[in-house]
Amino acid sequence: MSFRYPDGKLYTTNEQPRSPIPTGSGNRGMRLEDDINESIAYYRRExxxxxxxxxxxxxxxxxxxxxxxxxxxxxxxFRQASTTDYNGVYHGHYLDFEAKETRQKQSFPFKNFHDHQLQHLxxxxxxxxCAFLIFRFVASGEIFVMKATVFMQLKAESTRKSLPKDVISENSIPVQSRAFPPIDFLPAVERLFFR
Amino acid sequence: MSFRYPDGKLYTTNEQPRSPIPTGSGNRGMRLEDDINESIAYYRRExxxxxxxxxxxxxxxxxxxxxxxxxxxxxxxFRQASTTDYNGVYHGHYLDFEAKETRQKQSFPFKNFHDHQLQHLxxxxxxxxCAFLIFRFVASGEIFVMKATVFMQLKAESTRKSLPKDVISENSIPVQSRAFPPIDFLPAVERLFFR
Incomplete structure (x- = not known):
């Protein structure tokens, strides 16, 4: 089952099968949360x-x-969360992140990340x-992983309401969407924090 | 408000004030979860x-x-949790633990820690x-912090249904209960994992 939060965000239970939104071909348009959940389940299994x-x-x-x-x-x-949705451990290191997508083509709205999430990160x-963000541009399927501290600095310096895609690209690591796991973000985390 | 889970465990919301159970003097008998919550709130503030x-x-x-x-x-x-109740980050290290108390005086029942919690740890x-357990003996007020892996080994080797207090004492770090924070467990974690 699924319903919408007061803020309009779609909620689905964990038991829910993947629900493709018909926006294009292949993997594009699958809900980002489903793809992240599949990817972390893969990381756990392996x-x-x-x-x-x-x-x-x-x-x-x-x-x-x-x-x-x-x-x-x-x-x-419903209560307001005081943290992000995802955290865990990778070779002893603490990981914490939030993943968001946008249908905008050239920039990513700052408001997609809530204040309490950025404060927690x-x-x-x-x-x-290791605090990071995963961005997905739905239309192009492009995915980027950025340090949360870098995002907050870019946000503080910006006079706009969104972050241009080329700025995101210059300050993050791209991740290729693939069949399995759908979003293999850990190599990007490795490069951002441990190399 | 509060109620009991089907397994008899007491549930209270986070908004609940501390609810003392009159079992003795001083801090003894306060609910362990309240004390842990106060302690982690203190760690966050500081x-x-x-x-x-x-x-x-x-x-x-x-x-x-x-x-x-x-x-x-x-x-x-209610759904079955697949993890423990508490996790977080300490100097970049991932921490994960479960805290339980018993009214038994001389030993701690193995069943107080559920299989899914031990599997996760x-x-x-x-x-x-850093996976660890916090034990509290309600009657004496004694608190111990033990590596989860040590507990699982002791459990695997045991033919009993509970772990004697002297075995716990020999394989863990004691924590003095105090006014504030009520359970200062991080120095014990430091000794168990980083010295």
Whole structure:
């Protein structure tokens, strides 16, 4: 099942099969979150890295206990997350990131990354964790991985509402979209933080 | 508000004030989770480490959108977590742990740590993350921090259903309970993994 958050963002449960959005050919237009989830599941299976998506934060107000069946939550509300969606461990190092996509062709809106996510990534960087962002341009299928600190500096210096694609390209590592894993971002993380 | 999971574990929301259970004097008997949450909040404020508790995993089935108010979840179910409750970053290192307490006086039941938690901590250790356990004996107020891999080895070698306190003591670092932060476990982590 799926529904929309108050901010319009689509929510789907983890059990949901991949839902292609018909925007083009091949892998383009598949939901970014599905591709990231498949990629981290691949990394876990192959013992390359251990990364999990955090559960959606929910404030539970009321629970029923129907006879002979499991507890049913009958009243709950979405809470604002205080972190990013993804974190984990890679050769002992702490990884933390957020992934977003845009349908704009030439630039990436700053507002796609929320303030609480950037604040958290800034805190991660201060603790010497690997804090990064994954950008996808839906139309072209291009994917980039950038240090979160670099993004925040570019945002602070900018007078615009979005970051031009050529600026992103100059300050990040490109990742080729492929069949499996769909987004192999760890080599880019390796280059950004450990070389 | 609070209620019990089907397994009898008490659930309280994060917004809940500390709920003392009258079992003795001083800090003893305060819920372990509250003390851990206060301690990690202290570590975050002081920029000592960035550790968060993960949200309770919930499968959302139905959501209402009442006019002029926020989205209300009207049907949802608890899901089994696939990780531990706590992870974070400390000087670039990935930390992951679970904390449990017992009212038994001389030994700690193995079953207090669930299989999926130990499996996850084993995966963390394989990725060179710092995987550890925090034990609290409610009656005496004693607290111990042990490497998860050591616990799993002791469990594998044991023919009993619980781990004697003297074995825990010999294989872990004790932590003194104090006023603030209530459980200062990071020096023990430092000794276990980095010295």
């Amino acid at each position: 013992n390359i890295a251990l990364i999990h998506k955090k559960p959606t934060p929910v404030q539970i107000v009321n629970v029923d206990y129907p006879a002979r069946s499991r507890a049913k939550i009958t009243e709950a509300y 800034s805190d991660v960087a201060r603790q010497q964790g | 920029n000592i480490a960035l550790i968060h508790k993960k949200p309770t995993p919930v499968q959302i089935v139905n959501v209402d959108y009442p006019a002029r108010s926020r989205a209300k979840i009207t049907e949802a179910y 084993s995966d963390v250790a394989r990725q060179q993350g």
